[in-house]
Amino acid sequence: MDISFILNELGEDRENYFNAVAPPIVQTTNFAFNTVSELRDAMSDEFDSNIYSRGQNPTVNILRKKLAALDGAEDALLFNSGVGAISIAVLSLLKAGDHAISVKSPYSWTNKLFDKILPKFGISTSFVDGTDFKNFEQAILSNTRLIFLESPNTYNYQLQDLKKIAAIAQSRNIITIIDNSYCTPLFQQPIKMGIDVVAQSATKYIGGHSDVVGGVLTGSRAMIKRIFENEFMSMGTTLSPNSAWLLLRGLRTLPLRLNRSFESAKLITSWLNQHEAVEKVIWPFSPDFEQAALAAEQMQGCGGLFSIILKDSSFEKIESFCNNLQHILIAVSWGGHESLVIPAIASMKKEDYCADNKQHQLIRLYVGLEDPTYLVTDLSKALNKISSGTKLLSSELTE
Ligand SMILES: *Cc1c(COP(=O)(O)O)cnc(C)c1O
Numbered sequence: 270m271d272i273s274f275i276l277n278e279l280g281e282d283r284e285n286y287f288n289a290v291a292p293p294i295v296q297t298t299n300f301a302f303n304t305v306s307e308l309r310d311a312m313s314d315e316f317d318s319n320i321y322s323r324g325q326n327p328t329v330n331i332l333r334k335k336l337a338a339l340d341g342a343e344d345a346l347l348f349n350s351g352v353g354a355i356s357i358a359v360l361s362l363l364k365a366g367d368h369a370i371s372v373k374s375p376y377s378w379t380n381k382l383f384d385k386i387l388p389k390f391g392i393s394t395s396f397v398d399g400t401d402f403k404n405f406e407q408a409i410l411s412n413t414r415l416i417f418l419e420s421p422n423t424y425n426y427q428l429q430d431l432k433k434i435a436a437i438a439q440s441r442n443i444i445t446i447i448d449n450s451y452c453t454p455l456f457q458q459p460i461k462m463g464i465d466v467v468a469q470s471a472t473k474y475i476g477g478h479s480d481v482v483g484g485v486l487t488g489s490r491a492m493i494k495r496i497f498e499n500e501f502m503s504m505g506t507t508l509s510p511n512s513a514w515l516l517l518r519g520l521r522t523l524p525l526r527l528n529r530s531f532e533s534a535k536l537i538t539s540w541l542n543q544h545e546a547v548e549k550v551i552w553p554f555s556p557d558f559e560q561a562a563l564a565a566e567q568m569q570g571c572g573g574l575f576s577i578i579l580k581d582s583s584f585e586k587i588e589s590f591c592n593n594l595q596h597i598l599i600a601v602s603w604g605g606h607e608s609l610v611i612p613a614i615a616s617m618k619k620e621d622y623c624a625d626n627k628q629h630q631l632i633r634l635y636v637g638l639e640d641p642t643y644l645v646t647d648l649s650k651a652l653n654k655i656s657s658g659t660k661l662l663s664s665e666l667t668e
Pocket of ligand 1: 350352423450472602
């Protein structure tokens with residue numbers, strides 16, 4: 270299906286609402302029926318009926334169709350957050366006594382789910398280094414039911430070989446889930462590579478304006494329906510019609526925003542790579558990235574999120590570099606219009622900082638929609654304030 274068709278037309282029954290180009294926010298909790306028998310029919314198939322907005326809602330359903338189509342999936346389910354989507358999918362697919370395999374260091378709250386919450390229900394998880402697909406095969410036990418992936422990771426950018434891992438899982442009847450927030454379906458299509466369920470934090474690139482929290486799952490109709498009729502309806506992690514409308518508006522410009530972020534990150538990472546104060550830039554589409562070949566094979570583009578390590582990685586230098594930035598904001602999250610910075614030391618006390626631990630040294634940058642020269646000027650000033658010697662000017666930004 271054409272991406273322009275999906276983003277501009279699919280799912281929009283404009284004749285039902287005055288041919289309005291922007292869809293209405295159907296801000297209602299419940300839907301009325303003419304007869305008890307009509308209500309009974311609807312209740313026998315709540316997955317495809319508008320009865321109550323904790324289940325389905327017409328504004329949310331427009332988004333449902335578009336996000337399923339973007340992923341090349343049969344169906345989609347929207348949630349009030351990205352971790353809500355991940356947690357409900359995982360809870361739905363596992364029961365007491367089951368074993369899961371997760372890539373090491375997934376998103377922090379996903380990690381907590383596997384590491385702390387699932388053990389309460391008798392579910393164990395093995396965390397594996399995802400850079401070698403054989404590690405997944407080796408970790409499989411007789412009770413393994415689920416493999417959880419996040420590729421690329423959003424702190425160390427490590428990739429997993431999606432095709433190879435999907436093939437291993439399929440041959441053992443193990444379900445695969447991936448957190449595809451970094452790439453979005455425009456840059457990576459896991460279902461086409463054999464992955465069963467795709468999760469995304471819609472808060473990031475889908476929304477794109479830093480004003481709405483949401484999540485999405487896509488997969489086969491049978492799988493999505495099963496999750497909807499059980500954990501989704503019981504846990505009540507539904508997306509509001511208002512939030513759905515904001516995500517729909519975000520989707521209209523997704524290709525423009527994603528490409529801008531990608532192109533700017535390309536320029537800025539290569540500029541940073543040449544800067545004398547910078548030791549290393551970690552971004553999957555950098556020529557020196559360790560898994561560059563796999564990135565080129567399974568991703569069509571790259572998000573604007575990357576990390577750097579400074580040559581002088583003292584706690585104070587990292588902190589003052591971040592504080593010196595005037596336009597790049599110090600904040601969590603990413604995927605919006607605004608560029609951001611967050612150092613690993615933001616989540617640790619000074620006495621816990623280990624100067625030769627690369628994970629501690631990471632400074633994560635997100636490149637938003639600003640002019641890349643404007644961002645380079647900001648980075649340049651902040652770097653020059655913490656380093657002496659020859660200075661690289663923003664005018665030296667080259668392609
Ligand atoms: C932000 C994020 C999440 C969580 O999404 P929320 O919408 O904040 O719940 C999950 N995975 C990744 C990779 C993220 O960046």
